[in-house]
Amino acid sequence: MGRVIQPYIVVTRANTLTEPLRQYLEEWFHREFENNSIEHDKPRWYALARFENIFIGRCGILNRKIMVGNHPMRVSGISGLTILPEWRRMGIANLILNQAETFITQELKTEYSLLICRDETAPFYLKRGWERIDSATYFAQNSGMYRFKKTTMIFRCVHRQWPPGDIDLCGLPW
Ligand SMILES: CC(C)(COP(=O)(O)OP(=O)(O)OC[C@H]1O[C@@H](n2cnc3c(N)ncnc32)[C@H](O)[C@@H]1OP(=O)(O)O)[C@@H](O)C(=O)NCCC(=O)NCCS
Numbered sequence: 001m002g003r004v005i006q007p008y009i010v011v012t013r014a015n016t017l018t019e020p021l022r023q024y025l026e027e028w029f030h031r032e033f034e035n036n037s038i039e040h041d042k043p044r045w046y047a048l049a050r051f052e053n054i055f056i057g058r059c060g061i062l063n064r065k066i067m068v069g070n071h072p073m074r075v076s077g078i079s080g081l082t083i084l085p086e087w088r089r090m091g092i093a094n095l096i097l098n099q100a101e102t103f104i105t106q107e108l109k110t111e112y113s114l115l116i117c118r119d120e121t122a123p124f125y126l127k128r129g130w131e132r133i134d135s136a137t138y139f140a141q142n143s144g145m146y147r148f149k150k151t152t153m154i155f156r157c158v159h160r161q162w163p164p165g166d167i168d169l170c171g172l173p174w
Contacts, residue, residue: 005087007051009095011061011103014043025058029080039141041172043079047100049092056087059096062174063108068135069165075154076110079174097128105157112162113155116173122151130155133162139169148173 014022025046043060050056060079065072078100083092104113117125122132130153137148154162 003090005051005090005092007049007056007092007095009047009049009099011045011047011099013045014060017046024055025060028058028082029060032082033080038146039172040079041174043174045103047096047103049083049096051087054084057081057083057092057096059100060174061100061103061108063110064170064174066114066170067168068163071163071165073112073163074110076104076108076113077174078113078115093124094128101155104155109157111156111158111160113157114167115153116148117151117153119151122153125153125155128155131162133167135164135166137167137169139173140171 017025025048026042029040041062041064043062045061047059047061048055048057059081061076062079063074063076065074067073078097081093081096083096101113104110115125115130116137126132133152133154135152137152138145139148140146152167156162
């Protein structure tokens with residue numbers, strides 16, 4: 001890690017942001033993940049990192065009732081964690097996720113968080129205690145149900161194993 005900075009990190013409801021800022025955050029997501037043709041749900045909260053009036057990192061948060069096997073489960077979701085390229089490898093993603101995970105545990109009080117990601121990004125989350133789930137993950141797209149071909153990961157807020165069974169995100173993915 002090179003330069004050390006102290007950004008301001010905040011978790012905020014998406015519907016309290018100004019329309020231009022919300023649009024900016026959505027465009028940032030699409031720019032970063034532009035090769036990804038999957039249609040995504042919009043976050044209900046954002047964890048944002050700001051430094052000297054620039055937003056340098058963003059992460060979406062939502063919660064959803066999903067199905068695991070035959071069991072309904074309420075989980076929180078992390079989506080589109082992104083740091084501006086010139087601010088990477090300074091610990092900003094760690095700071096944002098610390099705040100997002102605290103918010104999820106203390107405010108949303110879900111037993112698990114779930115995210116889907118590219119295989120190359122999994123080591124970053126594994127280091128933070130997230131676990132790779134081998135069950136198949138399905139979600140809705142305009143064209144019908146889609147089986148996700150990359151990595152599904154969960155974070156346990158309780159000391160209970162993730163149940164077995166295929167995962168249905170019951171809507172668009174995040
Ligand atoms: C992945 C990403 C969010 C990491 O952000 P960052 O601010 O550079 O990460 P940090 O500096 O907080 O690093 C956190 C840890 O992960 C490691 N790490 C950072 N980037 C990594 C990567 N691409 N692959 C594997 N490990 C990585 C760091 O070495 C660090 O480890 P440490 O805590 O043991 O020192 C950033 O590279 C990014 O925006 N990438 C493009 C978008 C993306 O792929 N997002 C993930 C969506 S699922």
